[in-house]
Structures are given as C-alpha cells and as structure tokens.
Amino acid sequence: MNKVVSVNDYLKNFPHTSFRSNQEQVIEQVCDAFNSGYKHIILEAPTGFGKSAIAITIARALGSSYICTATKDLQTQYTHDYKLLKVAKGKSNFLCRVKEDFIEKGKYFCTSCNSGSENECRHTSCEYGPCLSDESMEGTGCKYRTFINDYKTENKGKENERTLISREKLEYYKTEYSNWIHLKNFDTPREWNPCYYFDQLFQALKASHSIFNYSIFLSLLTNKNMMQQRELLVLDEAHLIEAEIVKFRGLSISKKRWRRYIPKFKMVDYGYDIDGWLDFLIDLEKTILILIGYDSLVYSLVKERKVKYGYDSKRKAKARNKRIVSASELFEDDSSLEIDIKSESGKNLIHKELLIDIVQDIEKLTRTINNILSSPKNWIVSEVHKENYDVVRVELKPLDPSKYIRTIVEKCSKTLIMSATILNHITFEKNLGIDSEENKTKFIQIQSDFPVENRPIFPLSVEYLNFSNLQQVDIKTKISRAIDNIMHIHSNDKGIIHTTSYEQLNFIKENLSKLNSRRLILTDPEIERDEVIKEHTESKKPTVLISPSLHTGLDLKDNLSRFQIITKVPYPNIADKWTSEKRKINKEWYYWQTAIRLVQAYGRSIRSKDDWAKTYVLDSAFNYFVRMNYNILPKWFLSAIRK
Numbered sequence: 001m002n003k004v005v006s007v008n009d010y011l012k013n014f015p016h017t018s019f020r021s022n023q024e025q026v027i028e029q030v031c032d033a034f035n036s037g038y039k040h041i042i043l044e045a046p047t048g049f050g051k052s053a054i055a056i057t058i059a060r061a062l063g064s065s066y067i068c069t070a071t072k073d074l075q076t077q078y079t080h081d082y083k084l085l086k087v088a089k090g091k092s093n094f095l096c097r098v099k100e101d102f103i104e105k106g107k108y109f110c111t112s113c114n115s116g117s118e119n120e121c122r123h124t125s126c127e128y129g130p131c132l133s134d135e136s137m138e139g140t141g142c143k144y145r146t147f148i149n150d151y152k153t154e155n156k157g158k159e160n161e162r163t164l165i166s167r168e169k170l171e172y173y174k175t176e177y178s179n180w181i182h183l184k185n186f187d188t189p190r191e192w193n194p195c196y197y198f199d200q201l202f203q204a205l206k207a208s209h210s211i212f213n214y215s216i217f218l219s220l221l222t223n224k225n226m227m228q229q230r231e232l233l234v235l236d237e238a239h240l241i242e243a244e245i246v247k248f249r250g251l252s253i254s255k256k257r258w259r260r261y262i263p264k265f266k267m268v269d270y271g272y273d274i275d276g277w278l279d280f281l282i283d284l285e286k287t288i289l290i291l292i293g294y295d296s297l298v299y300s301l302v303k304e305r306k307v308k309y310g311y312d313s314k315r316k317a318k319a320r321n322k323r324i325v326s327a328s329e330l331f332e333d334d335s336s337l338e339i340d341i342k343s344e345s346g347k348n349l350i351h352k353e354l355l356i357d358i359v360q361d362i363e364k365l366t367r368t369i370n371n372i373l374s375s376p377k378n379w380i381v382s383e384v385h386k387e388n389y390d391v392v393r394v395e396l397k398p399l400d401p402s403k404y405i406r407t408i409v410e411k412c413s414k415t416l417i418m419s420a421t422i423l424n425h426i427t428f429e430k431n432l433g434i435d436s437e438e439n440k441t442k443f444i445q446i447q448s449d450f451p452v453e454n455r456p457i458f459p460l461s462v463e464y465l466n467f468s469n470l471q472q473v474d475i476k477t478k479i480s481r482a483i484d485n486i487m488h489i490h491s492n493d494k495g496i497i498h499t500t501s502y503e504q505l506n507f508i509k510e511n512l513s514k515l516n517s518r519r520l521i522l523t524d525p526e527i528e529r530d531e532v533i534k535e536h537t538e539s540k541k542p543t544v545l546i547s548p549s550l551h552t553g554l555d556l557k558d559n560l561s562r563f564q565i566i567t568k569v570p571y572p573n574i575a576d577k578w579t580s581e582k583r584k585i586n587k588e589w590y591y592w593q594t595a596i597r598l599v600q601a602y603g604r605s606i607r608s609k610d611d612w613a614k615t616y617v618l619d620s621a622f623n624y625f626v627r628m629n630y631n632i633l634p635k636w637f638l639s640a641i642r643k
C-alpha cells in the first residue's frame, strides 16, 4: 500500500536550518508525486543544488532507506554530512583482525606472497580472511566474526538511533575470545573487538538508513535474504547506473589471471560468436570445478541447465529450447553459487588466498553463464583482445540493463533517482525499463543558478575531430598547439584537459612546450585514480590534469581548476563492440550518452555559485552537435556557450 506522508512531515525532516534555492519546492513536488502514486521519481538538478539533502529529507520522512552512490568517496561525503547513515563498504577496504594480530606483534608472514611485510602483501584485507579458506575459522571459528542477529537497533527511526551488539552477545564473544587457541600465538592479546568488515555491514543492514556504493549493493542483492524491504531506494549519480550494472553483470576472462589457476590455460579464438564463447565458458567452469575437487557440482549444473534453459552441452547451443526466466529465478541462480571451499579435497594443492580468488571467479563465471542462457540475445562479446594473434582476454557484456533493474528497485516501495545529467529522461526511462504504466515515473528538472558569466564556454573550432582526422599528424599538431596557447594564457592556473583516448593524451604531452608539458599530471589505467588527483590537489604549482577518464565524479572546486579544455565532442568509442551494438539498437541512446559526457566534463570545474572557470572546446563539430541535440542539452549549459 502507498504510504502517504504530508508535505509538512517531509519539510520538517529537512536536515539543515535553511533551504537553498528551489529545495523546498522540489520537496513539495516529490511529496505530491509519491502521494499520488508515482513509484519512481527522477530528479535532475545541477551540482551545488544539494540533492543529498533532498534524499535525506525524503528518507527520514518515509522512515527507512537504502542510498546508493557511485564511489567510496561519495559514501564518505554522505556519512560526514549526515550522521544517521550507516555505511557499508566491500571486504577489500578492511584489515582482517586475525592478520592484524600477527602484524602488530611483528609475526606476520604470508605464505602466498612469501612476504613478511604487510606493506608488500596483497592479502591482509578481509577479502582474504582465513574465515573464507580455513575450515577451523569458518562460521563461529573466527572469534572476531559477528552475525546479523547479534545486532539490535535502539530508538529506531529517531534522531538518536543506535545499532549495536546486544549486551549478552558481547559477553559471550568476550568469553569465547579469551579461550581462543589463536591467541596462544601472542603473550598479551588485544581486547576483543568485532571484525571490521562484518561489523560495519551488519550495522548498515540493521540501521534504518544506510549508504552503499553500487558495487557492494549489487553484490549484496544476489543474496535474496540479505537485504530487508525498505521504504525508499535512492539511486544517486544515476547517469552511471547502466555502466554499474554492465560492470557487475559483465565478465572478463584473461589468460594471465586464469593461468594462475590452470598453468596450461589456452583461449580458443571464437571471435565475436557468443555461442562459441558460451561453450568455452562452460568447459572452463567444469575444468576449474574439478580442479578444486567440486566434481559433484558439475553434474548438478548440467542437469539444472538442461531443465531450466534447455541447454545440452553435447548438442551445443543451436538446439536450445529457450524460455523466459523471471527475476526471482535469476536470484536463485545467483544465490545458489555459494561454494564451500573449506570442505572439499582437491584444494590442498592450491594455496588458500589463490583458492579464494578461484571461488570468486567461479561464482562470477557461473552467474554469467546462467545469465547468458536465460537471455542469450541480450549478450554480446564486446572485446577480443589479442597479442601476437593469440587471444589473451575476452569480455562479455549484457546489452539491456532493464533485465536486471527489477531486482534493484523491488527492494523498496519507492525510488528516488538523482543526477546532474539525466538530460533525456524518456531515453533514460526506456533504457532502464522504468517507463511502465503500472509503476509510474515522474521527472523533475531544476536549472542551474550559477551565474553564466562565471562559466563561459568558448567553442574554438580548431579542427573537425573524427577518427580519421585524428590519425593525421598535422591535425593533432594543431590541437596540441591550441592547448599550448591556452596553457600559456593560464600559466598560473590549475586546470584540466579532457581527451577521448590515451593515444591523444600521449601525442599532446609530447608536442607541448617543455614548460607546459611539465605541468601535466596524467591518469594511467595502472595507477589508482585517487593518487593522481591527490598529486594535483596537493601541489602548489599550476598543475594541469589530462585524462580520457575524468569527465565524471571529480570535484575541482575553486583554484583546483580555473580552465578546462574539451578536445573532442566525447562520442563513446564505437570501436567497442558493446557501444556499437547499443548505437545500432538505438541511435538516440548514443547521442544522449555523448551529451551526458559533455555536460559532465563541463561540470568538473564550476562547483558553486562563487566558483568560476573557463571552458574551451577545440572540436569544430561541437556547434553541430549542440544544434542537433538542442532539445536534450540543459538550458543552463546552452546559455553559457559564447558565440
């Protein structure tokens, strides 16, 4: 039943003492829409509007919520601003307490890396906790491990809500801990405390309001019973939902990674034939299951797939007798993958940390195989990467994210979808499959009130930049020269250059004057993005970021960027098969994605009403793109373009 909440009840839950412009009106619109039966609300509001305060208001008024955002940084920002939120992050973010015991006493040694230094070892986090690979540590074996039912919530839904381990359980754990054989390794054991990872996860799952990043939220959803129903789901940075779903559901098999498990692992070249790769994946799954001593599962998977999807491995894909599989069945596929690696035999040949990686990879492999079998037309081979004619990596991705969106939105009665760049809400709704009559979607759009004179866009029309032009040295040189000139004009300013490829980035770097080339800070797929940004933000010099991948999720406020250069209209790369297939299916999707990247890139350097930065666009195709997409580009963006 639709929970009706009065506008006053919404407004009194606003978390700050005063409203920024339009916030009050937006809350009223959200209230009207939910009360009149809309299930989903899309809120497009620019940077600086205060979308998170709106999300908190609605969450508090409705009583319970899951909030999802794109990155760990954004999670931290939310919890810093709103103390009622409990945060959940993935295992890799927490030190395993068992390993920490050894580290603190100077007794740490990793048998996987043969390293005695925790700084060099990759296996100190909860991702490689002994509870995942050691029989004596599973379940209650690790005395740091807590369970969801140990936690209780006091003053539920109130300002002073607290989620904590019950007193009886606390006593129980302390007693168990003091008798634990693991502590015999140390003269003076530490005081008992819960495992960092499980503790924060269960607190987040028990509290009324919690914040996740998409990656952990999507993985928790695969366990049907892990997450209780709540009133409100907030999907923040919603322009990234499709990419997050595709990243989570997609599969990459690389020779380098799988050779760690199977030394003679070979990848046959099936090109872009999805059926060929499907059979390859099923054979690979069988090989690896046998390797870890899980032969019995091979037989049950064959049987299950024959019944459920009509897949017979002997007669291969052609004669498949397909049927539609519902979302709840997909859930079962996901949750039935739990493999108990501690109780099987073949594992003794493989060290424990590697075994943990194997199990993670098998789970993903099996889930992907089942997803492909349940909806084969939705899957494509997006990339076949070769070295010396040998396939070294293959990537498979689903095309239609709407197949998976139901499992996300059905966790809550209402959904608030937020982003600065929805732009074309009809394409957005269709793409995610939230455009149905029965679950209606309301679109609310707010214009930017940042002064237009603080954020001019200069279309410099240096050259038309398409794929073939960008192969020509004279054109690339012209672009580099234009960048050099702009950097000279802004010789004392920090800034950012958005390229569309690493090839472009390298050419620019090599062809700038020495002085300007030294100012550049480059991203690199091998280096953590945060490290690169930190170097820029901490440097006192007029450094300039240059990257094909910083158009979203980056806050370059005030002096962190006073100018930005967009070299080329950022069309997604159609050399990527997934992008080209999506474009074939729906051209509107392609232009919409380009517009999103463009407006996102523009938004990196102007973060508040008092902030200012100049934007230079070099591509002569910019004006044409703007004309052709006038109806989806925001008015506040169009008004900044200088004639």
Ligand code: SF4
Binding pocket: 096, 097, 098, 099, 125, 126, 127, 128, 129, 130, 131, 132, 137, 142, 143, 144, 145, 195, 196, 197, 198
């Ligand atoms: S429960 Fe936590 S502390 Fe215990 S082994 Fe697992 S990851 Fe480590």
